[in-house]
Amino acid sequence: MKQIPDEVIRRLPLYLRTLDALYDEGETRISSGQLCRRLHLKASQLRQDLSWFGDYSQQAFTYDIDALRHELGRILGTHEEFSAILVGPGKIGTALLEHFDFIVDGYSVLGVFDKAPGLVGQEVAGVPVYDIETLGDFVREHKIDIAIMTVPRFAAQDVADTLIPAGIRAIWNFTNQDLRIGDADVVVENIHFSDSLLALNYYLAKKN
Amino acid sequence: MKQIPDEVIRRLPLYLRTLDALYDEGETRISSGQLCRRLHLKASQLRQDLSWFGDYSQQAFTYDIDALRHELGRILGTHEEFSAILVGPGKIGTALLEHFDFIVDGYSVLGVFDKAPGLVGQEVAGVPVYDIETLGDFVREHKIDIAIMTVPRFAAQDVADTLIPAGIRAIWNFTNQDLRIGDADVVVENIHFSDSLLALNYYLAKKN
Numbered sequence: 001m002k003q004i005p006d007e008v009i010r011r012l013p014l015y016l017r018t019l020d021a022l023y024d025e026g027e028t029r030i031s032s033g034q035l036c037r038r039l040h041l042k043a044s045q046l047r048q049d050l051s052w053f054g055d056y057s058q059q060a061f062t063y064d065i066d067a068l069r070h071e072l073g074r075i076l077g078t079h080e081e082f083s084a085i086l087v088g089p090g091k092i093g094t095a096l097l098e099h100f101d102f103i104v105d106g107y108s109v110l111g112v113f114d115k116a117p118g119l120v121g122q123e124v125a126g127v128p129v130y131d132i133e134t135l136g137d138f139v140r141e142h143k144i145d146i147a148i149m150t151v152p153r154f155a156a157q158d159v160a161d162t163l164i165p166a167g168i169r170a171i172w173n174f175t176n177q178d179l180r181i182g183d184a185d186v187v188v189e190n191i192h193f194s195d196s197l198l199a200l201n202y203y204l205a206k207k208n
Numbered sequence: 209m210k211q212i213p214d215e216v217i218r219r220l221p222l223y224l225r226t227l228d229a230l231y232d233e234g235e236t237r238i239s240s241g242q243l244c245r246r247l248h249l250k251a252s253q254l255r256q257d258l259s260w261f262g263d264y265s266q267q268a269f270t271y272d273i274d275a276l277r278h279e280l281g282r283i284l285g286t287h288e289e290f291s292a293i294l295v296g297p298g299k300i301g302t303a304l305l306e307h308f309d310f311i312v313d314g315y316s317v318l319g320v321f322d323k324a325p326g327l328v329g330q331e332v333a334g335v336p337v338y339d340i341e342t343l344g345d346f347v348r349e350h351k352i353d354i355a356i357m358t359v360p361r362f363a364a365q366d367v368a369d370t371l372i373p374a375g376i377r378a379i380w381n382f383t384n385q386d387l388r389i390g391d392a393d394v395v396v397e398n399i400h401f402s403d404s405l406l407a408l409n410y411y412l413a414k415k416n
Contacts, residue, residue, distance in 0.1 A: 007215070009407055009410055009411075010403070010407055012406070012410075013400070013402065013403035013406040013407065014386070014403065016406070017386070017402075017403075018386075075410070076406050076409055076410045076413070077409045077410055077412065077413025077414070077416075078406070078409065080409065080412075080413045080416065082409070082412065090303065091299040091300065091302055091303035091306075092299065092300055092303045094299055095298065095299035095300045095303070096401070098299075145412060146408070146412065169412060169415065170408055170411070170412045172404070172405065172408055178222070178225070178226075185415075187408055187411040187412050187415070189404055189405070189407055189408035189411075191399065191401065191404050192221070193304070193399065194221065194225075195218070195221035195222065195225075196380070196397055196399050197380065197397070198220070198221040198224070198284050198286070199217055199218055199221065199397055200354070200378055200380055200395055200397035201284055201285045201286065201288065201290070202217055202220075202283070202284045202285055203217075203378070203395040203397075204285065204288075204290065204353060204354065204377060204378045204395050205284070205285025205288045206285070207377065207393075207395070208285075208288065
């Protein structure tokens with residue numbers, strides 16, 4: 001399979017969301033021109049991005065909305081089933097758990113990990129909380145795919161150093177800390193709040 | 209001033225964080241090769257990115273860490289002062305407020321807006337909560353720069369439609385909803401959790 005550039009992958013969720021919205025509005029077909037206007041994209045960009053996945057290269061094209069959104073979903077793996085855990089059930093972690101089925105379907109969150117004795121044995125958003133000391137064993141035993149990391153920044157690397165030898169396959173990292181993963185075969189997806197705010201800051205300062 | 213590509217702007221916070229960490233470790237100078245290894249970047253990429261801002265184009269170069277981090281901070285506008293409000297103090301909003309001074313220095317958060325009568329008049333993370341009905345007037349009166357939007361998805365566009373005519377200059381959008389801003393001169397910076405998770409999902413599914 002061709003190696004699709006990361007910047008193309010990052011635009012696909014927007015395309016998928018837009019097609020889902022059109023589908024929910026009862027639309028069945030959309031011209032490439034209309035879709036581009038809706039996406040605020042140049043026609044050439046959309047054609048180029050979609051050309052990675054099939055023969056969508058004609059200049060004027062009418063898309064079958066349902067077919068294209070299923071194709072994008074297939075590419076993004078939205079029908080795969082993955083197991084997940086969450087480490088650090090603070091406010092952001094709890095908010096993610098509460099809204100999780102809203103975000104994506106095929107995830108089972110099997111456990112939440114914390115070190116606070118008062119929380120261990122309780123549930124957060126319906127998911128049992130386990131002692132962080134048992135994190136590595138749990139990941140190994142249940143062959144967990146994804147760890148959602150919402151621990152404080154200073155604890156981030158320690159948690160990663162437990163997860164990686166236990167065989168975790170992906171880390172969704174909210175800690176604002178860059179993780180060192182060595183040469184482990186682990187997908188790390190960062191949500192760096194501070195980087196996002198600095199980008200906003202740049203564009204705002206430039207307007208001054 | 210030259211128009212710096214957005215993908216370069218998005219890498220600068222990582223450079224700045226890395227230089228700050230080196231500075232905190234007591235380092236004063238670093239060779240371009242060492243810095244690239246630390247950043248997991250090609251030397252050509254770093255040279256090219258920094259060439260937007262000054263004469264850092266030599267193949268082998270030793271950076272003055274403190275000078276370069278100040279220069280990057282200046283470019284990103286980290287010393288500017290901005291006023292902010294937060295709309296929708298749920299778990300994510302509250303977490304952001306609690307950790308805000310950790311993220312960036314020059315922001316004053318002047319108000320939080322919600323529609324729950326029980327919350328109006330209280331404080332969240334030390335910031336007073338006002339009735340959402342007064343949002344537009346508050347933004348106008350206090351010339352607010354930035355609105356942090358952490359309302360539910362379905363309410364997002366309504367809030368934007370109040371903020372924009374009131375003169376808001378930037379929106380930091382956590383609602384997972386793409387905002388229509390027409391031709392308003394507003395910086396919109398999105399943190400789309402679902403897009404990030406779909407990208408992770410793609411890379412994980414590809415490993416299967």
